[in-house]
Amino acid sequence: MKNxxxxxxxxxxxxxxxxxxxxxxxxxxxxxxxxSSELHGLxxxxxxxxxxxxxxxxxxxxxxxxxxxxxxIGLEELEGLxxxxxxxxxxxxxxNKYFSPFIGTLPEEKIMENLxxxxxxxxxxxEASKICKEKLQNxxxxxxxxxxxxxxxxxxxxxxxxxxxxxxxxxxxxxxxxNIKAFELSKNI
Amino acid sequence: MxxxxxxxxxxxxxxxxEAGVSFVTGYPGxxxxxxxxxxxxxxxxxxxxxxxxxxxxxALESAIGASxxxxxxxxxxxxxxxxxCSDSLLPLAYTGVKAPMVIVVADDPSCHSSAxxxxxxxxxxFLSHIPVxxxxxxxxxxxxxxxxxxxxxxxxxxxxxxxxxRVNHQRAIVEFNEIASSQAPRNDGNFVKNPHQFCTMPxxxxxxxxxxxxxxxKIKQFAEKSKINKIENSLKIGNSKLxxxxxxxxxxxxxxxxGELGLNLPILKLGFFYPLPDKTVLKFIKGQKKVLVVEELNxxxxxxxxxxxKDANLKTEILGKNVLPEIGELNxxxxxxxxxxxxxxxxxxxENSLKIxxxxxxxxELSENLKLEIPRRFPKLCEGCPHLYTLAAIKRAxxxxxxxxxxxxxxxxxxxxxxxxxxxxxxxxxxxGISHGIVKATSPAFAKASAGKQKVISLxxxxxxxxxxxxxxxxxxxxxxxxxxxxxxxRITAMTGHQPNPGMGKNGMGETVEELKIEDIxxxxxxxxxxxxxxxxxxxxxxxxxxxxxxxxxSVIISKxxxxxxxxxxxxxxxxxxxx
Numbered sequence: 001m002k003n004x005x006x007x008x009x010x011x012x013x014x015x016x017x018x019x020x021x022x023x024x025x026x027x028x029x030x031x032x033x034x035x036s037s038e039l040h041g042l043x044x045x046x047x048x049x050x051x052x053x054x055x056x057x058x059x060x061x062x063x064x065x066x067x068x069x070x071x072x073i074g075l076e077e078l079e080g081l082x083x084x085x086x087x088x089x090x091x092x093x094x095x096n097k098y099f100s101p102f103i104g105t106l107p108e109e110k111i112m113e114n115l116x117x118x119x120x121x122x123x124x125x126x127e128a129s130k131i132c133k134e135k136l137q138n139x140x141x142x143x144x145x146x147x148x149x150x151x152x153x154x155x156x157x158x159x160x161x162x163x164x165x166x167x168x169x170x171x172x173x174x175x176x177x178x179n180i181k182a183f184e185l186s187k188n189i
Numbered sequence: 190m191x192x193x194x195x196x197x198x199x200x201x202x203x204x205x206x207e208a209g210v211s212f213v214t215g216y217p218g219x220x221x222x223x224x225x226x227x228x229x230x231x232x233x234x235x236x237x238x239x240x241x242x243x244x245x246x247x248a249l250e251s252a253i254g255a256s257x258x259x260x261x262x263x264x265x266x267x268x269x270x271x272x273x274c275s276d277s278l279l280p281l282a283y284t285g286v287k288a289p290m291v292i293v294v295a296d297d298p299s300c301h302s303s304a305x306x307x308x309x310x311x312x313x314x315f316l317s318h319i320p321v322x323x324x325x326x327x328x329x330x331x332x333x334x335x336x337x338x339x340x341x342x343x344x345x346x347x348x349x350x351x352x353x354x355r356v357n358h359q360r361a362i363v364e365f366n367e368i369a370s371s372q373a374p375r376n377d378g379n380f381v382k383n384p385h386q387f388c389t390m391p392x393x394x395x396x397x398x399x400x401x402x403x404x405x406x407k408i409k410q411f412a413e414k415s416k417i418n419k420i421e422n423s424l425k426i427g428n429s430k431l432x433x434x435x436x437x438x439x440x441x442x443x444x445x446x447x448g449e450l451g452l453n454l455p456i457l458k459l460g461f462f463y464p465l466p467d468k469t470v471l472k473f474i475k476g477q478k479k480v481l482v483v484e485e486l487n488x489x490x491x492x493x494x495x496x497x498x499k500d501a502n503l504k505t506e507i508l509g510k511n512v513l514p515e516i517g518e519l520n521x522x523x524x525x526x527x528x529x530x531x532x533x534x535x536x537x538x539x540e541n542s543l544k545i546x547x548x549x550x551x552x553x554e555l556s557e558n559l560k561l562e563i564p565r566r567f568p569k570l571c572e573g574c575p576h577l578y579t580l581a582a583i584k585r586a587x588x589x590x591x592x593x594x595x596x597x598x599x600x601x602x603x604x605x606x607x608x609x610x611x612x613x614x615x616x617x618x619x620x621x622g623i624s625h626g627i628v629k630a631t632s633p634a635f636a637k638a639s640a641g642k643q644k645v646i647s648l649x650x651x652x653x654x655x656x657x658x659x660x661x662x663x664x665x666x667x668x669x670x671x672x673x674x675x676x677x678x679x680r681i682t683a684m685t686g687h688q689p690n691p692g693m694g695k696n697g698m699g700e701t702v703e704e705l706k707i708e709d710i711x712x713x714x715x716x717x718x719x720x721x722x723x724x725x726x727x728x729x730x731x732x733x734x735x736x737x738x739x740x741x742x743x744s745v746i747i748s749k750x751x752x753x754x755x756x757x758x759x760x761x762x763x764x765x766x767x768x769x
Contacts, residue, residue: 024361035360062361078563
């Protein structure tokens with residue numbers, strides 16, 4: 001198996017670390033070597049956060065190379081675009097249709113225009129936040145919704161079963177149900 | 190043997206448990222905080238004593254006391270913590286430890302979560318003569334922690350485990366052992382008097398220095414034999430164009446880069462940063478035309494190797510910081526570019542040139558194609574954060590040329606737009622010391638009439654005040670300043686992930702303790718103008734700022750309101766775990 005490289009980009013507080021925990025655990029369950037790198041602290045106070053996950057036969061560096069991502073998951077539109085430095089011609093972009101603006105940001109149309117320009121046919125825009133808010137009254141679990149989407153659309157070479165098991169292993173018991181619901185929600189929509 | 194995915198910091202905890210650690214202390218900072226948090230979480234269950242100290246100096250000193258009483262200890266801190274505790278660290282090298290001690294110091298190359306400086310704490314090895322180990326991955330976090338305790342036990346010296354963000358916050362699979370019953374934590378400390386060894390008074394102190402230097406020679410011999418300094422592809426030595434010496438996380442990038450370029454070069458991977466195993470290094474560099482030293486931040490190893498090569502009259506060319514940056518963390522791409530340069534390879538001449546080309550050029554090209562600059566998203570104060578009220582009120586009340594002194598905590602965000610209220614920021618507690626100097630340099634009592642006569646407002650948080658603020662305040666009172674200090678008391682150490690502090694009435698273990706009132710401390714320091722208020726009473730805060738700025742003496746406002754995240758968390762204590 002070729003090594004698989006994921007970048008997850010978002011805004012601090014969007015549940016990035018939860019996603020890293022689940023994906024690394026699922027890769028481990030499938031017998032892969034796996035490494036990831038995350039950031040805590042200052043950058044998490046509403047700033048841009050990028051985390052790296054790599055799995056495959058043998059992984060040395062925890063960091064994805066410039067142009068080396070197989071999959072970029074943008075939990076927010078501008079942050080998805082910001083992660084484009086990790087994109088090559090092969091990269092699939094899965095972007096949450098969620099915009100968190102700030103003073104001096106790019107307008108949403110401009111972000112979309114550029115995302116389309118870079119990702120071309122490899123762009124998947126999904127209204128994860130909106131759907132999770134409507135169906136589960138919780139926006140934070142949209143990251144799990146996106147992960148479910150990845151599995152259904154085969155954007156990630158991990159099985160639903162492994163991710164299921166990983167959620168149970170890594171999440172506090174009382175949040176397991178909600179996260180599994182979010183993970184499965186994308187199947188039914 | 191069991192296998193599990195762990196965070197680097199969790200692997201350090203696991204290694205320490207297997208080594209039989211009994212006493213854990215430290216001060217929370219990024220990227221080390223999860224070590225202390227994890228220990229506090231499991232302390233009762235494991236029978237370990239654990240705490241958050243008021244600062245790193247106190248933490249180290251407590252661990253010294255525990256060590257002298259026979260308990261194995263671990264201290265955790267971020268990079269700058271070692272500066273704070275260095276005053277006691279240097280004499281500790283002289284006295285040595287009685288029971289083993291490991292000091293975890295976590296640097297943050299690229300300053301992802303650090304103000305102050307891009308510190309390379311390995312330099313303390315030279316200052317203190319304390320062994321320093323550098324793990325590269327999570328497995329080594331576990332193994333080197335255990336080894337650190339072994340070395341400490343064997344040589345009665347503390348050992349520094351120096352990590353970096355990409356090691357502390359790396360997740361990977363770790364293979365680990367059972368905890369042996371012989372290594373169960375102990376709670377039978379006993380201080381046996383030994384002033385000969387524990388008092389660094391002259392003339393004994395110079396004798397102790399001699400003992401330390403002799404000890405270092407023995408540790409050097411140990412390092413020469415240690416498996417954590419390992420040579421890969423040794424058969425290639427002498428008939429390849431280049432050898433590589435590397436340490437820490439850089440090793441992982443080197444392996445990745447060589448794989449990418451299809452190169453098979455000899456590598457010396459140093460687990461010991463200090464002492465440097467001279468003979469092992471010499472064996473490696475002898476007969477090689479060129480050696481590239483790949484290390485993050487300062488070129489300490491490179492310099493050490495240049496000395497070894499020179500002393501042995503070798504012609505080996507030692508390269509390092511001439512082709513690799515001294516600023517910012519390394520990664521695979523930077524090492525590929527350095528290798529291409531050193532080996533005088535053209536991208537196009539390589540077998541897998543297309544890949545490399547895309548690697549080195551793709552992002553630049555893409556950005557160029559986009560002709561787009563993506564605006565920076567600055568960190569910001571959370572919704573409902575009490576600092577938002579405090580900053581807004583101060584900004585309205587303070588005259589135009591007021592100087593705002595910053596300190597270390599969430600309120601550093603005052604320096605970003607839209608607040609722009611931070612005219613200097615240095616280190617924990619420094620807002621007041623620097624403010625005092627500005628006030629004195631510009632005040633009529635000392636300076637000419639043409640001097641600035643500027644008002645200075647220091648902004649400091651509750652935890653930072655307890656950590657290193659009090660001395661600055663005493664100095665201001667003692668030396669007649671008229672500065673205004675605003676203590677932003679959000680009832681917790683928020684920035685590093687909500688650890689308790691002495692103002693909360695709860696300690697790290699969750700025990701109920703005396704709740705220190707900041708206003709009582711401030712009063713005891715001799716401050717006469719004190720006001721405690723809730724910043725949502727914006728008018729009152731504004732008026733107090735205006736009033737206190739007219740005072741001829743030091744004044745302190747304690748702007749007290751619980752951190753918004755903590756407040757939301759309180760009814761359902763775990764509800765925020767989903768949000769990280």
